Amino acid sequence: MVNSALESHRAPYLKQFRICFYINKSAQSTVTKWLEFVWSRQVERLELRFLCRSQNRTVVLEDMLGGMRPMKYLRELCWINMKVSGEDISLFLRNCPLLRKLTVISSNLTSDVHVCGQTLMLEYLQLHHCVLSSESSLINISAPHLSEVKIGASPGQLWFKNVPKLVVATFLHHFAFQVSCITSQLHKLTLSVSYTEFLDKFKDETPEAERCPHQRLEILEFRGSSASNIIQSMTYICDEFQKYNTCAPVMSEAEVQAHRDHLKQLKAKLSNQFRLCFFKVKC
Known part of the structure; x- marks a missing residue:
C-alpha cells in the first residue's frame, strides 16, 4: 500500500514525510527505497x-543513506529509536x-x-534519552543561531563553544551537571533530577516509609533575565538544600513535614525565578 502510494505521487513538494512502524532487518531495504523517494x-x-x-534489530541509519542527495528544503529532522553516528548527523x-x-x-x-x-x-537541538557509545564519548556544539537545547549527557561529555x-x-x-553553556543571554535553565535509583534501593526494605520531598524532585527550573540571575538563584537553592542535607530512606512524619515546609518557603521566596516538579510516588 505504501509503495503504491509513493509511486502514484507526482508532486515535487512535500510538507512532511513520516515513517513510524515496527521493523525487522528484512524491512530495512524497503525503508531505504522509501527514503530514495x-x-x-x-x-x-x-x-x-x-x-x-x-x-540487535535496531535500524542503522548509515545503512540507508547510500543514495542521499542534498535536501535544500528540509527544516525539521527527527530520528527516534535508531543507531545514529556522529558522521550521520554531520552529513545531514x-x-x-x-x-x-x-x-x-x-x-x-x-x-x-x-x-x-x-x-x-x-x-533547536534535542538529544533526549540517547545512549552514548562510551563514557568518553563527546557532544560538541558550536552553532551561532542555536536558541534552545534539550540534552541528556554525563558531566564532561557535553561541550559548548559558540x-x-x-x-x-x-x-x-x-x-x-557542569553547566558550561551559560551565556549572558540565557533566560531559562531546567535540570532534571533522577530519583529512580533511590526508590529502587529502598522500596523493598521500606515499602511504607515516609518519603522526603527533597528526594522526590524530578525537575528544577530556573528563570531569569540573564545568566547571572539564574546562577544567583541556583547558588541560593544549592546552599539551602545543603542546610537540609539530612534526607534518609526512613524518616518520621515530623521530619518529612519540616522538609515540606522548607520547600514551601523556597518556592514562596523565589516564585518568579524557580519552579519545582516532583515524582508522584505511591508507597
Missing part, C-alpha cells in the same frame, strides 16, 4: 520512528542548509557528535 522530493519535515523487539547538517530543528530520541549514538559550523542555521543566542537549556538525568 524522499531524496527526490522537496521535503520540509522528515521523521523516522522505528519500533523493534531487540537492540552539511546537506540540509536550511535545517532549523534536529531531534534525536531514544537512540544509540555510536560515535562522537559534532554539531558545529559557522553557517549552521540550526535553532552559542551566543542560546536562551533556553534543559539538561536531563544529572542534577550536578
Whole structure:
C-alpha cells in the first residue's frame, strides 16, 4: 500500500514525510527505497520512528543513506529509536542548509557528535534519552543561531563553544551537571533530577516509609533575565538544600513535614525565578 502510494505521487513538494512502524532487518531495504523517494522530493519535515523487539534489530541509519542527495528544503529532522553516528548527523547538517530543528530520541549514538559550523542555521537541538557509545564519548556544539537545547549527557561529555543566542537549556538525568553553556543571554535553565535509583534501593526494605520531598524532585527550573540571575538563584537553592542535607530512606512524619515546609518557603521566596516538579510516588 505504501509503495503504491509513493509511486502514484507526482508532486515535487512535500510538507512532511513520516515513517513510524515496527521493523525487522528484512524491512530495512524497503525503508531505504522509501527514503530514495524522499531524496527526490522537496521535503520540509522528515521523521523516522522505528519500533523493534531487540537492540540487535535496531535500524542503522548509515545503512540507508547510500543514495542521499542534498535536501535544500528540509527544516525539521527527527530520528527516534535508531543507531545514529556522529558522521550521520554531520552529513545531514552539511546537506540540509536550511535545517532549523534536529531531534534525536531514544537512540544509540555510536560515535562522537559534532554539531558545529559557522553557517549552521540550526535553532533547536534535542538529544533526549540517547545512549552514548562510551563514557568518553563527546557532544560538541558550536552553532551561532542555536536558541534552545534539550540534552541528556554525563558531566564532561557535553561541550559548548559558540552559542551566543542560546536562551533556553534543559539538561536531563544529572542534577550536578557542569553547566558550561551559560551565556549572558540565557533566560531559562531546567535540570532534571533522577530519583529512580533511590526508590529502587529502598522500596523493598521500606515499602511504607515516609518519603522526603527533597528526594522526590524530578525537575528544577530556573528563570531569569540573564545568566547571572539564574546562577544567583541556583547558588541560593544549592546552599539551602545543603542546610537540609539530612534526607534518609526512613524518616518520621515530623521530619518529612519540616522538609515540606522548607520547600514551601523556597518556592514562596523565589516564585518568579524557580519552579519545582516532583515524582508522584505511591508507597
